[in-house]
Amino acid sequence: MNTPPTTTARVVGQSWIRDRGDRVALAITHCTRCDSTWFPPRDVCSACASPDVEHTTSDDHGVAYASTVVRIGPAKFRPPYVLAYVDVSGVRVLAHVAGDEALEPGTPVDLRIGPIGADDDGEFSSYVVTPTTGGTR
Amino acid sequence: MKPVFVAGAAVHPFGKQRELSAAELGYRAVRDLIQSTGITPDRVDTGFGGSSYGGSLLAQRVLQRVGVSGQPVYSVENACASGASAVHLGWQAIAAGTADCVIAFGAENLSAFGGGTLPLTTADLEIDQGMVMPGAYAMRAQRYLHDFGATPDDLGRVSVKNRRNGADNPRAHFQKAVTAGDVAESRPVADPLRLLHCCPNSDGAAAVLLCSEDVARELGSPTVRIRGSAVRSGLFHTSYRDMTWPDITARTARAAYDMAELGPADLDLVELHDAFSIAELLHSEALGLAERGQAFKAVSAGEFDRDGRVAVSPSGGLLSRGHPVGATGVTQICEAYWQLTGQAGALQVPGAEVALTHVTGGGIFGVDNGACAVHILTTT
Numbered sequence: 001m002n003t004p005p006t007t008t009a010r011v012v013g014q015s016w017i018r019d020r021g022d023r024v025a026l027a028i029t030h031c032t033r034c035d036s037t038w039f040p041p042r043d044v045c046s047a048c049a050s051p052d053v054e055h056t057t058s059d060d061h062g063v064a065y066a067s068t069v070v071r072i073g074p075a076k077f078r079p080p081y082v083l084a085y086v087d088v089s090g091v092r093v094l095a096h097v098a099g100d101e102a103l104e105p106g107t108p109v110d111l112r113i114g115p116i117g118a119d120d121d122g123e124f125s126s127y128v129v130t131p132t133t134g135g136t137r
Numbered sequence: 138m139k140p141v142f143v144a145g146a147a148v149h150p151f152g153k154q155r156e157l158s159a160a161e162l163g164y165r166a167v168r169d170l171i172q173s174t175g176i177t178p179d180r181v182d183t184g185f186g187g188s189s190y191g192g193s194l195l196a197q198r199v200l201q202r203v204g205v206s207g208q209p210v211y212s213v214e215n216a217c218a219s220g221a222s223a224v225h226l227g228w229q230a231i232a233a234g235t236a237d238c239v240i241a242f243g244a245e246n247l248s249a250f251g252g253g254t255l256p257l258t259t260a261d262l263e264i265d266q267g268m269v270m271p272g273a274y275a276m277r278a279q280r281y282l283h284d285f286g287a288t289p290d291d292l293g294r295v296s297v298k299n300r301r302n303g304a305d306n307p308r309a310h311f312q313k314a315v316t317a318g319d320v321a322e323s324r325p326v327a328d329p330l331r332l333l334h335c336c337p338n339s340d341g342a343a344a345v346l347l348c349s350e351d352v353a354r355e356l357g358s359p360t361v362r363i364r365g366s367a368v369r370s371g372l373f374h375t376s377y378r379d380m381t382w383p384d385i386t387a388r389t390a391r392a393a394y395d396m397a398e399l400g401p402a403d404l405d406l407v408e409l410h411d412a413f414s415i416a417e418l419l420h421s422e423a424l425g426l427a428e429r430g431q432a433f434k435a436v437s438a439g440e441f442d443r444d445g446r447v448a449v450s451p452s453g454g455l456l457s458r459g460h461p462v463g464a465t466g467v468t469q470i471c472e473a474y475w476q477l478t479g480q481a482g483a484l485q486v487p488g489a490e491v492a493l494t495h496v497t498g499g500g501i502f503g504v505d506n507g508a509c510a511v512h513i514l515t516t517t
Contacts, residue, residue, distance in 0.1 A: 013265070036374060038375050068275035068279060072254060
């Protein structure tokens with residue numbers, strides 16, 4: 001899709017999103033006791049219940065684990081829409097894919113901000129992924 | 138632990154029955170159970186009713202209509218495993234010796250929600266991103282096909298088999314076989330899944346009578362023994378997971394096999410949670426019915442047919458019976474009861490002596506599924 005990313009007033013998961021220029025990263029939590037990594041962030045580790053956690057930031061890119069085009073789904077997401085599970089910095093995140101087709105497993109992706117749906121209050125955005133194009137990494 | 142028996146089963150047929158509430162559907166199943174077993178309500182020590190959307194005190198609203206009131210009664214919610222969880226709690230009570238006779242049922246009305254995908258009411262970040270149950274299974278399917286070289290036609294063979302089985306089941310929502318072409322041409326839902334890869338949202342109810350050895354002898358109705366009963370929750374984490382291996386099913390099955398001192402090779406039939414065609418491939422491998430990544434070949438070779446190596450969903454599965462969420466786990470145990478007592482009619486698996494039932498579900502983020510239940514039953 002050639003549509004430029006747009007940022008609208010409502011951003012789903014806004015408090016977890018970290019701006020990285022034309023890309024974004026996500027706030028994640030790392031447990032210093034059991035070494036597990038969490039998204040969204042949390043103040044107690046959900047594996048070992050330790051409060052000794054550090055808040056860090058993910059990469060702004062990852063790899064698609066699996067993907068689908070949802071053709072029957074809630075109207076506010078304007079089906080058909082594309083979803084993917086994306087592996088980034090030790091966490092797996094479900095995100096919209098800015099595009100029309102499901103991503104092949106293993107596709108490198110960038111994290112960006114983009115519109116994911118609209119309801120009576122207008123359009124809303126969130127973190128989305130796009131296949132990595134060209135650039136070196 | 139004391140031995141636990143199933144001494145009766147009743148199903149109110151599944152289908153679109155919008156005008157019948159979960160409580161009314163549950164009542165009809167429990168009424169039929171009481172009539173077919175001859176049990177009197179004063180003999181029932183406790184009751185458990187499973188439902189995901191049936192509302193507060195469903196078990197009381199059902200059981201009090203057949204005279205089971207005053208006793209301890211519980212409504213159980215565990216998503217798709219609600220009904221099987223109700224059976225598990227009844228099993229616990231009898232195995233522990235705190236009850237001799239229990240009614241466990243499941244009941245659900247989904248038509249009230251209208252069409253489309255199952256409503257997800259658990260408000261989490263994946264639902265906020267547009268997740269729906271077919272989408273979750275579609276991604277598992279894409280990855281399974283990618284990792285093991287299976288094709289959408291392999292998924293379709295599961296639908297064809299289970300719809301063929303269900304064509305003979307008078308309790309099923311769909312009682313009509315479909316062809317590979319029907320499946321491949323049905324409406325796309327979430328790629329690669331099409332409509333005929335997905336179970337329908339249904340309304341229905343099922344009930345079983347669980348009892349101790351003494352009560353079983355007294356009743357004189359045909360009985361089967363529960364050799365294993367296990368419930369597990371999903372392992373919660375947000376790191377990478379292998380979505381082609383439903384760990385929750387593997388763990389629950391292991392617990393049930395260990396309790397029963399039986400293994401996958403001992404099974405004559407399995408009623409499996411085929412909410413989507415891909416689910417039969419994933420879960421049959423996790424149950425140990427096929428090697429990893431090989432279940433699609435077993436389906437293709439007819440090994441899971443009613444007369445195959447192990448009959449998988451000889452009743453038609455969720456793909457035929459439909460999926461009134463909380464009722465599914467109980468109806469599987471009813472179908473297994475009729476198989477093991479030789480009352481399954483056209484569905485009968487010849488010589489069936491050992492059956493396993495499996496439900497798993499609950500679309501919350503960070504786990505395979507929220508809850509899974511496995512029961513292993515044998516002729517006594």
